[in-house]
Amino acid sequence: MRRSFYLGLVAVALVAAGSVLLALIVRSSELDHFHTQQRDAAQRSAEQAETMAELSVGELATAAAFFQAEDDLTRDEFEAIGESLLRRGALTATAYLEEVDDPERDDYEQRNGFPITQLGLGGPRPADRRPVYYPVTFAVAEEQRKTPAGYDVASDPRRGRYLALARDRGRPAATEVMPLLVGGAGINVYRPIYRDGAPLSTVAERRAALIGFAAGAFRVNDLAAAAISNLPDDAEVQLRSGEEVVVGPEGSLDDAARAPITIADRTWVLVVRDPSRPPIGLPLLIAVFGLSLAALLGALVLIWSRNERMRELQREASQDPLTGLKNRRRFEEDLRREVARSRRDGSTGALMTLDLDNFKQVNDTLGHPVGDRVIEEIAGVLGGRTRESDVLARIGGDEFAIVLPNCDSEEAHRVGETIAGAVRDHVPQPAQVPRITVSVGIAMFGAGIATEIDSLIAEADAAMYAAKANGRDGVRLAGWLGGPREED
Ligand code: GH3
Ligand code: MG
Numbered sequence: 001m002r003r004s005f006y007l008g009l010v011a012v013a014l015v016a017a018g019s020v021l022l023a024l025i026v027r028s029s030e031l032d033h034f035h036t037q038q039r040d041a042a043q044r045s046a047e048q049a050e051t052m053a054e055l056s057v058g059e060l061a062t063a064a065a066f067f068q069a070e071d072d073l074t075r076d077e078f079e080a081i082g083e084s085l086l087r088r089g090a091l092t093a094t095a096y097l098e099e100v101d102d103p104e105r106d107d108y109e110q111r112n113g114f115p116i117t118q119l120g121l122g123g124p125r126p127a128d129r130r131p132v133y134y135p136v137t138f139a140v141a142e143e144q145r146k147t148p149a150g151y152d153v154a155s156d157p158r159r160g161r162y163l164a165l166a167r168d169r170g171r172p173a174a175t176e177v178m179p180l181l182v183g184g185a186g187i188n189v190y191r192p193i194y195r196d197g198a199p200l201s202t203v204a205e206r207r208a209a210l211i212g213f214a215a216g217a218f219r220v221n222d223l224a225a226a227a228i229s230n231l232p233d234d235a236e237v238q239l240r241s242g243e244e245v246v247v248g249p250e251g252s253l254d255d256a257a258r259a260p261i262t263i264a265d266r267t268w269v270l271v272v273r274d275p276s277r278p279p280i281g282l283p284l285l286i287a288v289f290g291l292s293l294a295a296l297l298g299a300l301v302l303i304w305s306r307n308e309r310m311r312e313l314q315r316e317a318s319q320d321p322l323t324g325l326k327n328r329r330r331f332e333e334d335l336r337r338e339v340a341r342s343r344r345d346g347s348t349g350a351l352m353t354l355d356l357d358n359f360k361q362v363n364d365t366l367g368h369p370v371g372d373r374v375i376e377e378i379a380g381v382l383g384g385r386t387r388e389s390d391v392l393a394r395i396g397g398d399e400f401a402i403v404l405p406n407c408d409s410e411e412a413h414r415v416g417e418t419i420a421g422a423v424r425d426h427v428p429q430p431a432q433v434p435r436i437t438v439s440v441g442i443a444m445f446g447a448g449i450a451t452e453i454d455s456l457i458a459e460a461d462a463a464m465y466a467a468k469a470n471g472r473d474g475v476r477l478a479g480w481l482g483g484p485r486e487e488d
Contacts, residue, residue: 004308008301012294019290027283034278039257041231042272046259049227049270053189053218053263057172060191060214159188166190167210168203174264177220177246185246186219189264218263220247227261227270238271320394322372323379331393331401336453338391338405342446349405349446350412353460354382354419356398357437357472366433374428378436381426385419401460409444409477416440416475424473437473439464444479 159175166173172191180186191214194200198209220239224247228237236256238248245251246268256273318330326334335351342349356378363371375398382400386392391403402419404412423438441464443456451459463476470476 005301005305008297008305012298012301015297016291016294019294020287022290023283023287026286027280030278030283034274035255035257038272038274039259041235041274042257042259042270045227045229045231045237045272046261046270048230049223049261050263052226053223053261056216056218057189057191057264060172060189060216162188163190163213166192166213168206169265170194170200170206172264174266176266177241180217180219184219184221186217186222187263187266189216189218190214191216223261223268224248231272232274232276234275236273236275240269240271323376323394325379325383325400326391326393328393328395331391331395331403332453332457334391334393335401335403335456338403339445339451339453339456342405345406346447347406348408348444348449349403350407350409350415351443351445351456351460352402352404352412352416352419353395353441353457353464354400354402354423354438355396355464355468356423357439357468359398359436362433362436370430370433374433374436377426377428378423378438381422382419385415385422401457409442409479412442412444413475413477416442420473420475439467439472440475441465441467442475442477444477 158178162173162175170192172189175188175190177185177187180188192206192210193212193214194206194209195211199205200209224237224239227239228235231237236249236253238253238256239246239261248271253271253273256271259270259272261268261270318327318333319325320327338349356375359371359374362374375394379394379400382392382402386402389405391401393401395401402415404415407415420438420440423436426436428434428436441460441462443451443459443463445451445456459478463478467474467476
């Protein structure tokens with residue numbers, strides 16, 4: 001019983017632990033799936049932003065190639081190219097600035113209505129070189145009367161060093177995020193343009209061959225907008241440059257995915273956090289269901305074990321510990337029930353008491369343990385000679401009793417003889433144990449026989465003692481002792 005109880009408890013613990021484990025596995029796989037999706041989304045978004053930037057940087061290459069190939073550009077040609085580059089977003093602004101010799105300056109100023117020194121592009125034009133176009137990112141006269149302001153990028157130390165970097169390295173350079181002249185924060189990409197066919201192996205050669213730059217600008221907001229176009233509306237997005245947040249909410253986003261965005265020679269990090277985490281519903285349901293099942297099982301195990309214990313106690317209370325037969329208390333209960341039933345049915349039954357003959361000798365000569373063993377063996381013999389419906393009990397030291405329902409005195413006598421014969425024929429172990437015999441007394445009960453249980457037992461005992469007195473190893477019927485009993 002104890003073993004089954006502990007096995008039950010182990011099963012309960014397994015169900016509880018299993019359900020919690022299953023819930024955790026389901027939750028972790030849901031989160032894994034979610035994180036993979038979030039990572040893929042961040043990756044896709046970064047690629048999208050990169051593609052947008054690459055297109056623009058590519059346009060710069062086109063523009064650079066054009067400038068490089070042309071020996072010189074007229075104002076009309078410049079405007080046509082500039083227009084096309086503006087339309088395609090490769091440049092944010094263009095301005096054609098004629099370089100004029102000093103003698104022509106007045107004339108130029110007169111024609112254009114503003115002093116060209118404002119643009120920082122004065123000075124004589126070298127005979128062997130085409131005009132140098134440094135990027136002028138903004139040049140417009142907002143009001144007719146005002147002088148237009150031009151912005152010579154090379155003169156700005158913050159931007160100028162990226163121009164120098166691009167020129168010396170021979171490849172596009174991206175600035176850090178800075179305020180753009182066209183408004184908003186963003187990055188500039190400068191691509192160096194060298195004289196066609198010039199040697200470019202060393203920094204010195206590249207510096208000598210430089211004829212200008214193609215410049216592009218990306219507003220970080222546009223970059224972020226390109227990145228988030230395929231993200232859910234409620235996604236939180238940051239564009240980071242190192243640890244600095246360039247676009248998006250400050251601070252770090254918990255449990256977010258990161259993907260690099262590389263533009264020219266610089267890399268930014270796109271941080272994406274999708275707030276629509278998978279709900280905890282299913283794993284919670286599994287855990288609650290599993291734990292409830294475990295609780296139910298636990299309750300069942302407890303109830304079952306209590307019932308088992310009760311049954312065990314009942315068995316112990318009605319069982320003879322040596323032989324496993326019914327004990328005297330249980331025997332009397334069963335006898336009372338059988339007597340009442342026989343009276344109801346109008347049938348008769350027999351009570352048989354059996355006492356081993358001279359059993360004391362076995363104990364005295366071979367010891368109590370051997371005596372015990374013999375009692376057990378005889379119990380086995382009696383069990384083999386009784387039916388399922390009979391009541392067999394050990395009611396004293398070497399005394400047994402059998403209730404035979406639905407039988408008359410003749411049949412009872414016959415059964416008594418058979419049992420006595422079986423005991424006599426039994427060869428007890430070990431070999432030194434002498435053959436055992438038994439004296440049997442029988443008293444009848446049931447229809448027409450008014451007898452209390454105690455006197456019925458006393459009658460059977462008396463018959464049994466009569467059998468002893470008659471030389472033992474025999475069967476006696478109670479009716480033969482003191483004449484027939486009174487009928488009801
Ligand atoms: P009788 O033929 O008159 O019955 O003689 P007996 O020697 O069998 O004597 P009696 O029935 O009066 O005594 C029963 C003996 O059985 C007494 C005791 O030594 C022995 N006995 C009683 N209970 C146990 C038991 O549980 N185990 C063992 N080994 N012996 C028992
Ligand atoms: Mg005896």
